[in-house]
Amino acid sequence: MKPTDISDPDYFHRVVDCQWACPAHTDVPQYIRLIAQGRFADAYMLNRESNVFPGILGRVCDRPCEPACRRGRVDEKPVAICRLKRVAADLKGDITQRLPPIPGQKNGKRIACIGAGCASLTVANDLLPLGYEVVMFEKQHEPGGLMRTNIPAFRLPAEVLGEEIRLITDMGVDLRLNAPIASMKSLLAQGFDAVFVGSGAPRGKNLEIPGRYDDAAHVHIGIDWLESVAFGHINAIGRQVLIIGAGNTAMDCCRSSLRLGAADVKVMARKPLTLLKASDWEMEEALEESVEIIQCHAPREFVIENGRIRGMNFERLEYHEEDGKLQSRKLGEKFFPADDIILAIGQENAFPWIERDIGLEFDQWDVPLVDKKTMQSTRPGVFFGGDAAFGPENIIWAVEHGHQAAISIHKYCHGEDVGVRPPFAVNLTSTKMGIHEWSYSNSFDTSVRRLVPHVSLKERFKKISIEVELGFTAEQTQVEVERCLNCDIQTVFFAPKCIECDACIDVCPTACLTITHNGEEDDLRARLKAPADNRKQPLFVSESLKQTGRVMVKDEDQCVHCGLCAERCPTAAWDMQKSSVKIPYASDELAGTAQPPQRRRA
């Protein structure tokens, strides 16, 4: 293999599994260290830089970082990254003074954002400090989009949502509530310099099977029903409820039903439990509340008696694998009684209000063509983001779309090529403080993952607005932060200094290091000290070593970043260096005349 190029910003970024997995590249290890030091406001601001809504995401993020966490590979359970984010948000205090200043002198560019959800808010957050005017159109009477309408208050309290939205709207968003856009053409005629579509995926999928409309008052579309619950239009439901579908919306529907008076709630899944779409923790929380999840049942017909719904007939299925594909076989039918049925089988974006003759192209599924990098549609100056761009994803993806769209809008408004993206960079700083002293907590803490406390089952159903998760206690936080392996403190190797004494290899607790003769990757992986079969993790290969011409190979997979290789190295060929990934934002762009304001970093 060729020597690894550690100047490539992606190499060390990739070692920080959580940050690499996060769509918005949140600097997780650094904010966890700040929490460990009790610097909650600093931790919050660092979070806010990349993910904009730490308080919201600290509760309801899809957390792609956690399955990626290295701790999960050496110790079963990953660090509770999401819960720690919430700690920073809950304890941050007042941070309004630390937000970027909004220039009094505007730059003369007006941007329209359609929808006041997380994507549009991110665009506003990135562009307002640069002197843009942002006009935001929202069809509801409150901003927040799907975060407000689709996430029940017992998971995301309205105050938390309201606070983080206000931080942005107070920057000077021209927010037009109760203002649905009926025509893209007429909006474009208003002369905005750019338009951002962040209207979400607001159409819940329907289930066209017999009996669907015979008692329509008791058959609900999941996301519409959640919206009505959120705005208080619905405050009761029948005793027996069936939820059709088993994604995260289904979990929110079943738990909301319990709070509106249902006593017997079943989630009906077509697929086996192991293949359900809902996140593990959302299912766990539903099960904790005695929701039944029934697997391998496909809806066949609504059963109606005397114009009133009685329940539903299902086909019982059995699954087996055939040629690597999952095949089902019918086993018979089964009836489940119900007073109300909620359909939570997916949602899609819909644009009845966009004319098809304005140079904005749609594909065969009626989805707009949007560039994945620039977020620009086929009509220059019109950008998409969030669920509106590529269908339902999650909040953290919408935030990242917002950041990218803001960069594009900034470039577009100043006549620059939106396809030329600002580069990532990585900065390395030694953490050496003394002979065996580092500026990070390098010893491995054997504690297991802390469990976040919940409001008791007796209490939590009293009101729909009672938040179930209580957040970590101070003691739990103190333990959980130490579980982080500091993957951003990199093992940096300088081959010319190595005398091949094997000290690092002998001391490495997880057998990551090997000195051997070079070879192709497959061959090398087979010759390392511990099995190196996780190909998602890179190998570091050094230049040839001075004395024998062999190479130092490090399998990044299970390194716990304890720094012992560097402590036991007699020649300081190894050093533990903090890598900071420089993530580009609109404010870093020198587009046009706008002066980049000082970005504050925690």
Place this chain on the structure above:
Amino acid sequence: MSFMQKPRVIHSKLPKNELGLTTRDYEGSMSTLCAGCGHDSITAALIQAFWELNIEPYKVAKMSGIGCSSKTPAYFLEEAHGINAVHGRMPSIATGANAADRNLYYLGVSGDGDSLSIGFGQFAHALRRNINMLYIIENNGVYGLTKGQFSASADVGSKAKKGEVNQQPPIDPVIAALTLGGSFVARSFSGDKGQLVPLIKAGIMHNGFALLDVLSPCVTFNDHEDSTKSYAHTRQFYHPAVHADFVPQKKPIRAAYENGEAMPVELHDGSTVVLRKVSKDYNPTNRAHAYSYLHEHQKRGEIVTGLLYIDEDQREMHDISNTVSEALRDLPYAELCPGSAALEEIQNLYR
């Protein structure tokens, strides 16, 4: 030295041996030696060897004297027995322990100071008695614990860190062992685990005294340019003569050995050491030949390594003394101490 202990976390796929143990189960406490010390590599090689041999740590007795080398038994096989003896007196204490319980695996860890200066007499007698043990000399040519004075193994012309030149001829433990009747004589280098680990395994399984002289650079006092025991010098003049592969008794030896290039030697317990000769003209079963080969290459400044001499038929101490096969602690009291009548009888034999 590092202040923290080595984290207890292990690689999730670290292989296990037949006992279900990983190499981590063969470790001891964290080394307090200088970073980069060759001795730590030998410690790692010992861990690897005992793990590969599937020996339960509690069946091992670690013996050592005084010096950097003699501290190392604390860093491996935590659950093994051990005695840290007075300077240079480890061989006699190992002899006593071995006499009392011959069923443990004995491992002596000593240094060039402990064995070739203060303990040279003890070392010689343990050798000629052919005590069943592996005796490792972690050889770095200096007294590390007392700030790097020349030891008895320092080569003529080798310079100390501050520039003094050694003028006294060295004692070569390998040549000494050959002349004193050693039954297993080997040399290796801490920086070459590929050679060292099989030699340790063969030495543990050898029935008799196995001397293993391991060049183990002292990074603090003897790893500079004019040293003849540095990493760089050793690698430059490294001359492996015979490579030893250890084959445990259960595994059949598959390869056919031609032209006398490889030579299987069966050990007492049925396992085999296959000697692969790098130099065709080398004969590791001929003491006189080994001796002259070493002399010849030494003159050229070469460091001859490998399993240089082996005689598996030489009788060890217990065979010569005709002692019981059990450990003394396993004998019934009446047999171990047959009483004054029996003593009287023995004394009568000498009257």
